[in-house]
Amino acid sequence: xxxxxxxxxxxxxxxxxxLDRRTVLTRAATLGISAPVAAALAQSSIRTALAGDPxxxxxxxxxxxxxxxxxxxxxVARLSETVPTEAEIAPSANFSTDVFLSEAAEQTxxxxxxxxxxxxxxxxxxxxxxxxxxxxxxxxxxxxxxLFPPVRAEGTYQDQFYVWPWLLDIIVQGWNxxxxxxxxxDPEAAPATWDEYLANAQxxxxxxxxxxxCTFDFHAWRSLIPITHSISLDVYDPETGLFxxxxxxxxxxxxxxxxxxxxxxxxxxxxGTTDGGVNQTPxxxxxxxxxxxxxxxxxxxxxxxxSTWEDPGALRFGALPAPEGxxxxxxxxxxxxxxxxxxxxxxxxxxxxHELNQDNAIWQNSITGNMPASPAVGQLPVYQxxxxxxxxxxxxxxxDWAFAIKDGLGSAQAITPTILSIxxxxxxxxxxxxxxxxxxxxxxxxxxxxxxxxxxxxxxAMA
Amino acid sequence: MAQLTVAQPQHGxxxxxxxxxxxxxxxxxxxxxxxxxLLPTMIxxxxxxxxPIVRVAWFSLLDYRPIxxxxxxxxxxxxxxxxxxADPLLQVGIIRAATFTALFLxxxxxxxxxxxxxIDRITNARVATFYRLVLLIPAMIPxxxxxxxxxxxxxxxxxxxxxxxxxxxxxxxxxxxxxxLSNQLVIPGLTIMEWWWGLGYHTMFFLAGLASVPRxxxxxxxxxxxxxxxxxxxxxxxxxxxVTLVLVVLRFGTAMAVIDEYLIMGGFMxxxxxxxxxVYMWDTAFxxxxxxxxxxxxxxxxxxxxxxxxxxxxxxxxxxx
Numbered sequence: 001x002x003x004x005x006x007x008x009x010x011x012x013x014x015x016x017x018x019l020d021r022r023t024v025l026t027r028a029a030t031l032g033i034s035a036p037v038a039a040a041l042a043q044s045s046i047r048t049a050l051a052g053d054p055x056x057x058x059x060x061x062x063x064x065x066x067x068x069x070x071x072x073x074x075x076v077a078r079l080s081e082t083v084p085t086e087a088e089i090a091p092s093a094n095f096s097t098d099v100f101l102s103e104a105a106e107q108t109x110x111x112x113x114x115x116x117x118x119x120x121x122x123x124x125x126x127x128x129x130x131x132x133x134x135x136x137x138x139x140x141x142x143x144x145x146x147l148f149p150p151v152r153a154e155g156t157y158q159d160q161f162y163v164w165p166w167l168l169d170i171i172v173q174g175w176n177x178x179x180x181x182x183x184x185x186d187p188e189a190a191p192a193t194w195d196e197y198l199a200n201a202q203x204x205x206x207x208x209x210x211x212x213x214c215t216f217d218f219h220a221w222r223s224l225i226p227i228t229h230s231i232s233l234d235v236y237d238p239e240t241g242l243f244x245x246x247x248x249x250x251x252x253x254x255x256x257x258x259x260x261x262x263x264x265x266x267x268x269x270x271x272g273t274t275d276g277g278v279n280q281t282p283x284x285x286x287x288x289x290x291x292x293x294x295x296x297x298x299x300x301x302x303x304x305x306x307s308t309w310e311d312p313g314a315l316r317f318g319a320l321p322a323p324e325g326x327x328x329x330x331x332x333x334x335x336x337x338x339x340x341x342x343x344x345x346x347x348x349x350x351x352x353x354h355e356l357n358q359d360n361a362i363w364q365n366s367i368t369g370n371m372p373a374s375p376a377v378g379q380l381p382v383y384q385x386x387x388x389x390x391x392x393x394x395x396x397x398x399x400d401w402a403f404a405i406k407d408g409l410g411s412a413q414a415i416t417p418t419i420l421s422i423x424x425x426x427x428x429x430x431x432x433x434x435x436x437x438x439x440x441x442x443x444x445x446x447x448x449x450x451x452x453x454x455x456x457x458x459x460x461a462m463a
Numbered sequence: 464m465a466q467l468t469v470a471q472p473q474h475g476x477x478x479x480x481x482x483x484x485x486x487x488x489x490x491x492x493x494x495x496x497x498x499x500x501l502l503p504t505m506i507x508x509x510x511x512x513x514x515p516i517v518r519v520a521w522f523s524l525l526d527y528r529p530i531x532x533x534x535x536x537x538x539x540x541x542x543x544x545x546x547x548x549a550d551p552l553l554q555v556g557i558i559r560a561a562t563f564t565a566l567f568l569x570x571x572x573x574x575x576x577x578x579x580x581x582i583d584r585i586t587n588a589r590v591a592t593f594y595r596l597v598l599l600i601p602a603m604i605p606x607x608x609x610x611x612x613x614x615x616x617x618x619x620x621x622x623x624x625x626x627x628x629x630x631x632x633x634x635x636x637x638x639x640x641x642x643x644l645s646n647q648l649v650i651p652g653l654t655i656m657e658w659w660w661g662l663g664y665h666t667m668f669f670l671a672g673l674a675s676v677p678r679x680x681x682x683x684x685x686x687x688x689x690x691x692x693x694x695x696x697x698x699x700x701x702x703x704x705x706v707t708l709v710l711v712v713l714r715f716g717t718a719m720a721v722i723d724e725y726l727i728m729g730g731f732m733x734x735x736x737x738x739x740x741x742v743y744m745w746d747t748a749f750x751x752x753x754x755x756x757x758x759x760x761x762x763x764x765x766x767x768x769x770x771x772x773x774x775x776x777x778x779x780x781x782x783x784x
Binding site for chain 2: 096098101102105125128129130211265266267269270271272273274276277278280282285286288289291419420421422423424426427429430433434457460461
């Protein structure tokens with residue numbers, strides 16, 4: 001057998017998981033394959049062999065979950081001592097579910113569960129495409145009742161529980177107390193109304209404390225819809241679930257955003273540079289650079305980007321402002337796990353999620369961070385029993401803001417999921433950003449065009 | 464007079480006498496054996512090139528949305544194409560890609576050509592090699608790192624370009640500094656990035672072309688009193704024309720089909736200049752309800768437009784020898 005053929009056979013055997021690590025390394029050395037390649041091949045061999053082992057729980061997660069929660073790796077290692085578990089990063093950038101879809105079409109699945117699902121973005125697609133199945137038969141007793149009711153409702157579709165939540169994010173306002181104080185404002189007081197918020201932002205600029213007063217992320221689920229929720233929560237079509245883009249509260253919210261524009265960093269409408277423009281957005285850069293005082297987004301953005309300040313302790317949080325007489329709501333979502341229909345080890349998957357949710361090492365790191373290795377990200381647990389325990393026997397690492405943000409769940413509402421997923425927001429964005437840029441001067445007309453476009457896409461999807 | 468006769472070679476029995484089995488054997492030995500040797504290449508060619516093209520062409524004739532498991536896959540003929548040709552977003556997407564291409568190509572030709580001429584004039588071999596190596600560095604950097612680098616370059620708060628414009632030169636303030644990735648500037652911004660990225664690679668093409676230009680031509684021009692500028696336009700440019708034409712055709716295709724840069728710098732905002740036909744194709748096929756049939760049709764329409772332009776280029780640049 002020529003060296004070329006022998007090498008090819010080695011790769012085929014290793015990638016198919018037919019060889020143990022020792023054999024791979026021995027054969028690779030005989031063939032003169034470089035050490036890094038041989039090591040990678042041996043690793044692949046193990047992974048593939050494990051994938052073929054029905055006894056091993058196969059978990060895949062969004063890449064940011066490992067970056068934001070380094071304790072996940074340790075958790076997997078710990079769990080593996082009792083439940084053999086193999087975990088890896090999912091090929092799912094920009095909320096893509098293609099890989100799961102492709103495998104389900106072949107009635108197979110490399111993994112048993114995927115922990116990177118945000119219900120309003122991916123849940124319906126995954127259900128409708130027959131990729132996932134409900135958790136209900138595998139749930140330990142009492143888990144559903146232990147979830148905060150809106151969180152439980154968020155992961156439920158057609159009366160079945162599909163997304164087991166893990167990480168809670170809520171849209172809040174955060175501010176740089178040093179800048180606010182330098183502007184002559186009370187650094188501990190959160191603006192209660194949008195008028196107050198805008199007036200404070202103006203004062204920041206006028207005082208020269210920072211070049212910009214406020215900023216936001218223009219993606220609708222991070223700004224327009226939360227601001228709309230602060231006005232009214234009755235903004236979803238009961239039949240389609242679509243956000244009612246041209247409803248009165250949405251128009252009012254867009255007008256509030258329009259008033260923010262001259263107070264915000266001028267690149268605020270530029271898309272981000274990762275995940276199809278969704279992440280690494282300009283608001284994050286402005287807040288990190290201390291060029292802006294007030295900032296509306298989910299709490300983990302404030303925390304991550306305040307970690308670059310000289311004094312990250314200058315970060316303050318408050319509930320989203322609301323207009324006089326408004327609903328005072330905001331948007332929350334969780335990121336959680338789905339059970340892949342063609343995966344195996346369903347009971348072990350349930351055990352994984354149940355124990356993951358109760359792993360205090362992860363929550364401690366999420367709330368306090370471990371600088372310089374990992375900043376606090378502030379994503380919070382969703383089990384009521386955990387919070388009751390924190391209140392009864394408060395751990396030293398838990399912070400007041402963590403309780404405050406958790407309490408914000410009381411007035412928060414999840415975005416209703418639809419089959420359009422993220423495309424609903426991509427389709428509407430050009431219309432309302434045109435208004436924010438001043439290219440059109442009628443907020444209602446802009447949002448009516450957005451609504452028409454989204455509705456047409458929805459009708460087409462359901463045709 | 465003696466008569467010369469030539470003996471005819473004997474091939475065994477005549478055709479009528481030979482069995483069909485022998486005739487098949489003859490045919491195989493004459494025509495079949497070459498095909499056996501061609502088989503590996505054919506399998507590769509069909510599997511690698513033809514099958515995906517045919518498969519995508521087939522998709523474009525279907526109503527196929529894998530996200531909706533209950534929706535049957537149905538053959539709808541050319542309906543996707545009828546819609547695609549009338550789709551204003553596709554038309555705008557093609558125009559946007561053409562705009563980028565029109566900006567990109569001239570700089571992609573003339574900047575490397577100019578640099579190649581300068582490097583070609585360097586007489587010290589070590590210095591010339593050093594310049595060649597330095598120029599090739601960007602071509603060696605992986606795409607994601609290039610995008611990260613230029614994102615930093617264009618950043619309004621920590622990027623060196625705006626730092627120079629705002630803090631050093633004082634031409635702008637932080638409030639009115641150029642937004643390099645805004646709707647207005649993102650295409651020029653990406654064009655500059657692409658010029659930089661491909662500079663060394665394209666310069667090597669021209670250096671190879673210059674190496675084949677006889678030195679006598681330059682010497683003769685000098686004797687005739689031509690200056691550098693005249694030598695460039697009368698000798699160098701025309702001698703580099705074949706290389707230039709190859710580069711134009713090659714890079715036209717890649718420029719029209721750019722997608723990574725647009726996705727990273729522009730996302731899926733449909734009003735952005737970066738939302739070209741390639742992004743629209745991806746958006747349609749892999750987002751929302753994942754309309755793979757229509758996405759494939761968009762891809763084919765874009766491809767057909769490109770093929771037409773490339774055909775015109777081949778005709779315009781045809782050899783006239």
